[in-house]
Amino acid sequence: MLKKDQFYKDILDGLSLFYDSRFITDIRNSALRFPVSQLGNALNRRQTASKLWLLDRLFENHGGELGEVHVLGGWYGVLGALILHDPRFAEARITNIDLDPSCAPIAESLNAVNVERGLFCAATADILDIRYTGSNSVVGDTTLSAPDILINTSCEHLNDFAAWFDGLPPGVLLVLQSNDYVSETEHVNCVEDLEAFKAQAPLAHLIYAGGLELDKYTRFMLIGRKLGDV
């Protein structure tokens, strides 16, 4: 092991012991197994602040019983880990779905303790290919659970947002985040402001809409349900 790796490993080991936290141990192991810079980005201050904001507003407006949660465009499963390590959300089970096949092994490593407990799994799929039926959701040959909550904090990355949104089932709670960070080349679907986000994702039963100002951009969030028969 490189001297620098040993240095950070020792610090994270100490923190894991002090905070009695398997999450910190799983972050330490993932950073050693997958030394990719994107993992640092996924856990950086802005990304974490955006997800903690989501957890607080979701708990205030919906409560802690989440049930079956699908995190769409879920990247390395940080949001799933934050939910499952938060004692307010005791009942959640998370499926993390991402198009990029390199994400699933990292997400399952970052959530190793949650995988052991049967609370977390990761799948590779284009979320535009998911078909929602009454009792489950299907992508290719794979049948996934029927979600109680669909979370997508990667709306700014979707190149055909309208097609994706059209295919979502009514009745399911939706938690959506986007942003105005247009200078990132991967952001093909930014919104100018909260009103533009509401227009892009029209929700009949809106229970929360707000913005979080960060140093480089503003993140927007909508929580609600689509109109239609449940």
Ligand SMILES: C[S@@+](CC[C@H](N)C(=O)[O-])C[C@H]1O[C@@H](n2cnc3c(N)ncnc32)[C@H](O)[C@@H]1O
């Ligand atoms: C950079 S990351 C996430 C950033 C985001 N702000 C967050 O943490 O929630 C965006 C992710 O969306 C995924 N993604 C983009 N389009 C997708 C699609 N059609 N289906 C599934 N995942 C998609 C990418 O593979 C990537 O992992």
